[in-house]
Amino acid sequence: MARLWRYGLLLSRQRHVAEDLVQATCVRALERGGQFESGTRMDRWLMSILHSIWVNEVRARRVHQGQGVVDADQALSFDGEQAAHTHVRAAQVIRRVEALPEAQRETVFLAYVEGLSYREVADVLQVPIGTVMSRLAAARLKLAEYPPLHTVPNPSTGERR
Incomplete structure (x- = not known):
C-alpha cells in the first residue's frame, strides 16, 4: 500500500x-x-x-x-541533525526530479525509486521498452545539467555534508 x-x-x-x-x-x-x-x-x-x-x-x-x-519541504519531515541534512538533500533532488516532464518523472520514479526493471516500467506505463530507455536517458541528461547539490555545514565542526 x-x-x-x-x-x-x-x-x-x-x-x-x-x-x-x-x-x-x-x-x-x-x-x-x-x-x-x-x-x-x-x-x-x-x-x-x-x-x-x-x-x-x-x-x-x-x-x-x-x-x-x-511542496517537497512539506512532503518530507525528519528529526535530528543527520535527518535534517538528509531532508535538505532529498528536497533538492525532489525539486529537480519534479521539474522533469511528467513522462520522464514517472519513468524515473518507477525505475529508480521503485526498482522496476525497464520491461516492468514499460508494462506499467504501457509503452515500448525503447521509450522507457529514451525517457530515462533524457532525464539523466537533464538532471546532469544541474550544479552539484548544496551541502549543509555542520554547526559544531563547520564541515560540509
Whole structure:
C-alpha cells in the first residue's frame, strides 16, 4: 500500500488524490481479481491499475480543476541533525526530479525509486521498452545539467555534508 501511495503521490502531487488513487486501485483490483495472472508480481499489477486510473480519470479532472502540487519541504519531515541534512538533500533532488516532464518523472520514479526493471516500467506505463530507455536517458541528461547539490555545514565542526 505504501508503494502504491508513493506512486499515486508522484503522479498526482497531492496527498488526498494519492489516497483516492490507492482506494480506486484496490476497488478495481478486487473487481477484476480474475484478471491477475498467478505467478506474476501483484505489486506490478496494482501499479499498472493505478497508472491506468490516473491516465483515464484523475489527470483529466486535475487539469480541469487546476489543482496544485505538494511542496517537497512539506512532503518530507525528519528529526535530528543527520535527518535534517538528509531532508535538505532529498528536497533538492525532489525539486529537480519534479521539474522533469511528467513522462520522464514517472519513468524515473518507477525505475529508480521503485526498482522496476525497464520491461516492468514499460508494462506499467504501457509503452515500448525503447521509450522507457529514451525517457530515462533524457532525464539523466537533464538532471546532469544541474550544479552539484548544496551541502549543509555542520554547526559544531563547520564541515560540509
